[in-house]
Amino acid sequence: MSDPLSPRAIRLQSELxxxxxxxxxxxxxxxxxxKGGSCYDEAVTQLEHGLQAAWMARQAGASASLVVAGLLHDLGHLLLDEFEGATDFLSNDLLHERIAASFLDAYMPQEALDAIRLHVPAKRYLCSVDPSYLEHLSPASRRSFALQGGVMSECERQRMExxxxxxxxxxxxxxxxxxxVAGKPVPALQAYHADLMKVRLLA
Ligand SMILES: [Fe+2]
Structure with missing residues (x-):
């Protein structure tokens, strides 16, 4: 089977x-x-999405691991070049959450890796324990929800717990x-340089 990572991602792998x-x-x-300039969904780019998630984590006083997980949780989409030539890149589930967690495995503490690996099952979990959660998802996230397995079974929920x-x-x-959020002003990537160094040292 050919490597699912893009040539640029393979270069990053050897650089790291x-x-x-x-x-x-x-x-x-x-x-x-x-690579982050491509569309994430109807409103924001991949980079804007990661920066907004990281900023919410930072503002909540989260650990460096969780701030970095916010920034990089969708790195898998970029490593796979999933958006290349497609505006509906979420129409196939290439398991981007596992791709990113495994790519970063040697470089980050377990909290960051698990948060990234579990961010898709976490949506399924939240919709299972609180059916109203689904109503608040964006249209793109609702579409991918079905593709990613939908509501969790009792057994899956117990395993998640x-x-x-x-x-x-x-x-x-x-x-x-x-x-x-389209156009939301948030700090740029450099604001997370120290957190990235910190998680690397904690690995
Ligand atoms: Fe995301």
Whole structure:
């Protein structure tokens, strides 16, 4: 099977391998800057979406791990170049949450990795325990919800509740669902350089 990562993502992978914490932060910021200009949904770009989620985490006083998870939770879409040539890139589920968590596995603490890996199941979980949650999702998120498996079964819910960082994943998901405001002014990528270095050192 061919590598699902784009050629640019494979280059990033090799750049990160021997990078210092400073280099790690620099390379990820470069990548986000370069690839984040594509549409995330009807209202914001991929980069705007990540910056809004990270800013909500920062304003809530979240840990560096959770702030960085906010910034990078959809990195998988960019690593896969899912949006390339498609305006409806969410119409296939390529498991971007697992792609990103596995890509970052050696470089971040478990809280950040789990929050990223679980941000899609977290939507399914929240809609299962609170049916009104679905009504507040954006049209794109409602479309992908069905594709991602819809409401969780009792068994899936119980398994989710054994996750040690469940609360972090649910919190990230709530920010994710709010991080879709057209034109919202938020700090730029460089504002997260220190947090990226910090999580790299905590890995
Ligand atoms: Fe997202």
């Amino acid at each position: 391998r021997n990078a210092s914490p400073q280099g790690f932060a620099d390379r990820l910021i470069e990548f986000m800057q370069e 054994t996750e040690p960082f469940l609360d972090s994943a649910l919190q990230l998901r709530r920010w994710d669902d709010l991080a879709k």
